[in-house]
Amino acid sequence: MIAVIVCLIVMLLLQIVAPYWWWVMLVPFGCGFGFSRTGWSAIRTGFVSAGLLWLGGSLYFLLTGSRIIAQRIAAMFGLGNPWLLILATGLISAVAAAVSGYTGYAARTLLKFRLSGKD
Numbered sequence: 001m002i003a004v005i006v007c008l009i010v011m012l013l014l015q016i017v018a019p020y021w022w023w024v025m026l027v028p029f030g031c032g033f034g035f036s037r038t039g040w041s042a043i044r045t046g047f048v049s050a051g052l053l054w055l056g057g058s059l060y061f062l063l064t065g066s067r068i069i070a071q072r073i074a075a076m077f078g079l080g081n082p083w084l085l086i087l088a089t090g091l092i093s094a095v096a097a098a099v100s101g102y103t104g105y106a107a108r109t110l111l112k113f114r115l116s117g118k119d
Helices: 002-017 023-034 039-062 067-076 080-118
Strands: none
Touching: 002 023, 002 039, 023 039, 023 080, 039 067, 039 080, 067 080
8 A cells, every 4th residue: 555655646746747648657667666566566556556646637627627628528539428538547547557567567577587597
C-alpha cells in the first residue's frame, strides 16, 4: 500500500511539473524495478496508482468546467456519455501502468539473473 501511495504522489508531482502523459509509464516502471517483491505487487501498484490518478484528474476536469469538451470527445468515440469516457481513461492508464510496473519488475529479475552468472 505504501508503494501505491509513493507511486501516486510521484506521478502527481511530475504531472504538475511537466505534464507529459508518459509519467504513467516511467514511474510504475521505476517502482516495479525498485520496490516490488513480486510481479503481482508490481502490477497492482501500477494499476491502482495510475488508475486513481487519471480517474481523479478526469473527474476534476469534468466537474470544473470541461463538460462540453468531454461530451464532444465521448460523442467522437461513440460513447455518448462523458462518464464512460472518464472510466475508459482511468482503465486505459491503469492497464498501461500495470504492464509498465511488471516490466520494471521483470527487468530487475533479469538483471539479477544476469549478474549472478547463471546461464
